Amino acid sequence: MDRCAAAPPPVPACESGRAARASAVSRREFASCAAAAAAGWLMTACGAKPLHEIPKDRLRAQLQELEREYSRKYGTAVTVSDTPAAPNVMFAYALDISRCIGCRRCVYACVEENNQSRDPQVHWISVLQMDKDKGVDFSHADPYYQAAEVPEDGHFYVPVACQQCRNAPCTKVCPTGATWTDPDGIVVIDYDWCIGCRYCMAACPYGARHFNWGEPTIPSGKLNPKTHVLGNRPRPKGVVEKCTFCIQRTRNGRYPACVEVCPVGARKFGNLLDPESEIRYIIEHKRVLVLKEDLNTVPKFFYFYAT
């Protein structure tokens, strides 16, 4: 205490001045603050815009800037596309609970495809081990199961990622409009507009959104250089991310990475609007359920029993 009193830390002049006048706001100060706020509002309205409002040529320039930045940082030629949603497409996913063996191949294929941070660890897919006796019951689900071999007796497995809800609670709570549902049904996040408030994480009943608590790390040479601006491009610290149905693949016609890696073929993907698609076949022929149906989130991620 004595030492503090003897040598007080230097206070910047402006702070001390502000502190002295904290009790009253003069007319001049109010006017200049209001003018600055108005100017700021104008500049924001005319300046930075949400992704879907940016003119095409400016967006292309921004993406090229990102490409240069990522290429420099990761030492490889990175592409950042902005492939838009195709007309007459509504993506949906189906997962066969009777087949999944809980091997977690999908989890790690997703990490590699979508450039999730390795440390701190971010997984978009969480494989829940459940008791056959209890059925689909989240209060008894264990994502941390360790086993020499799977499937374990008496258990079944429910991998959970973003359910791509039609009535998505996460997009409603975002204060900056950084997350929305694109026309093909993918709920996307603009990492440049995410302020990291994590309201969406609180709103999501599936625990599908993940926060970058630390600077994401991807080992050199492990970056997937084919990225989408709303998907797997490298994320900064302090933003929320989640499954995008592999937007960088599916918007180019391909299957998501988890579909292609699943060793038991439990994962299915397709266009809900195409009567000939695998998804429609499943919905029309199999026993189908969605998670937490009672919350009226209307997921486009279906679980089914093929047997």
Add this chain to the structure above:
Amino acid sequence: MRGWRTASLAATMSVACLAAGDRPAAQGQPPRPTERLEVPPPPFTDGIFPCSACHSGMKVNRTRRPLTDMHAEIVLTHDAEHRWCLDCHDAENRDMLHLASGERLSFDESYRLCGQCHGEKYRDWRAGVHGRRTGNWNGHKAYLLCANCHNPHQPRFKPIEPMPAPTRPSGPRK
């Protein structure tokens, strides 16, 4: 990396499809039953095919018996009580299989043989719902033969080692 080759091939195809029209003709449609499917080569043990290389000079013995001289490593746990080699493998043409009707078919059409008993699985497989698919959701899809995943002699999947569990979050939540 095989995956990347497949990936680039698929990407090229999707571009080709998009160039040809906004919706490719083959979009998601299950192939007609008569249509022959493009499948990967059957997973033969190295050096075992063609079977006729050894069998052509041998006399056909149709008696059901435990195999001792050759193929002793094959353990049949696929309805072993009712099945035996020549129920599926053709005795006259050793490089072929045969259906219950007697119709011969090659190993790369073996799905029709499996489909004789597993009709429901066969239907699902054709629709893309049973088994793994790779390629394009709106275009060319790569099928796998039943035998690419299931050992026809022991079709049930064996348990496998899972990938590592996620790390538990640090901090006050335990």
